Amino acid sequence: MSRLIVVSNRVPVPKGGQPPAGGLAVALSGAMEERGGVWFGWSGDTARHDEASEVRTLERGKVTYALVDLSQRDLEDYYAGFSNRMLWPLFHYRMDLTDFTRVTLGGYYRVNRLFAKLLAPMVEADDVVWIHDYHLIPLANELRQAGVRCRIGFFLHIPFPPPDILTVLPNHADLVRGLAAYDVIGFQTPLDVENFETYLRREKVGRRMSDGRFVIHGRAVRVEAWPVGIETKAFADIAAKSDDNTLVQRMDESLVGKSLIIGVDRLDYSKGIAERMLAFQSFLTLDTEARGKVTYLQVTPKSRSEVAEYAAMEKEVAELAGRVNGQHADLDWTPIRYVNRTVGRNALAGLYRLARVGLVTPLRDGMNLVAKEFVAAQKPDDPGVLLLSRFAGAAAELDGALITNPYDIDGTAGAISRALEMPLDERLDRWRRMYERIAEHDVAWWCRSFLDALEAAPSNGASAEPQLKAAS
Incomplete structure (x- = not known):
């Protein structure tokens, strides 16, 4: 069984020997305990220097928690700025609350590149990497550029908006191109999948194929709704x-x-x-x-x-x-x-x-x-x-x-x-x-279903137009 690497904006490190709180953390920790794994992401602490350059690790059973401190500048640009003052309101249909600046956009990609730089040396050829949520959409593309060729999946925990809303984002094309670097993309509901498909068709950057997968910017990607459950x-x-x-x-x-x-x-x-x-x-x-x-x-x-x-x-x-x-x-x-x-x-x-x-x-x-x-x-x-x-x-x-x-x-x-x-x-x-x-359909079902799909996905880290007929 391949090792699982989970990546999220914040890492829920167990405290006092207790397992992480919350159904999602419990389900993912359970999956990693079963096969051995790494949970990588922001520690919640602020780095003393302008840019973090080290990963701190904590061993808890078969799980390694890999923690990265972020600078105050990164937190302001990547987290409080682009993630939570642009993507969060936009994806929740609140265009009136969006605040786009090139500075915060730069911080968003800067932190994703930093995560890729620090994570890539830890990834082995037969690992599977599961990246979570809107903070880290570009991360798979950054990992691919760093030479990572294993299976990489992504799950969006918030809504995916229709194209008339998504295209308000000045860099929407780059963001969706980044999603093409994944092997499996999970959304919460069929409506999210529908909105994503409509965007691909309208912007002429992808299509659904006869086997149900999508071809996006030359790569075959499985896209489905897997609603998150609870314990x-x-x-x-x-x-x-x-x-x-x-x-x-x-x-x-x-x-x-x-x-x-x-x-x-x-x-x-x-x-x-x-x-x-x-x-x-x-x-x-x-x-x-x-x-x-x-x-x-x-x-x-x-x-x-x-x-x-x-x-x-x-x-x-x-x-x-x-x-x-x-x-x-x-x-x-x-x-x-x-x-x-x-x-x-x-x-x-x-x-x-x-x-x-x-x-x-x-x-x-x-x-x-x-x-x-x-x-x-x-x-x-x-x-x-x-x-x-x-x-x-x-x-x-x-x-x-x-x-x-x-x-x-x-x-x-x-x-x-x-x-x-x-x-x-x-x-x-x-x-x-x-x-x-x-x-x-509890949280264990959700975790198992997504990982089964990711394990079954063809490992095609390099871009290649699949030889499949488009669905009519």
């Missing part, structure tokens, strides 16, 4: 044992006579948190009998505080929660409980289980694993209702959710009322369909 069974077990959690107990005691609605999101403009609060406000205005009987808990850890847009959003959401509470609160009832910090995984599973409604209403999301966690955490004999945005990737899988348009404030308010009033038999039917889906 479904493990998360369900955690939720089932959450009664002993102190935070969950306190929350439960505070809810006597009230139904809980829960939202859990990073503080990000793509998550639709402000629109969700406005919908809850509309619900309280339209359904006066619900006042005093429903509590909405919004858990929102801070995110990317160094980016100005996020700091402004933090102020906006906090003020909005205050306005809603000021308008509707009573002496013994606070409509919105807004928690601006991280809540532990065990407690979070218990809070999902207490909730009658899970509000997952992003304006745009690649997948959204909160939706799947909410489903996994429910009581099998008395499940809550998932209210899910049509613009979340998870909506393509979770057909038992109430699908809503987060831009339709009153429509979302009506969906909240319907969710709270839904009879048990309908809740059970909807929940069972969703749970079966996420139990079968």
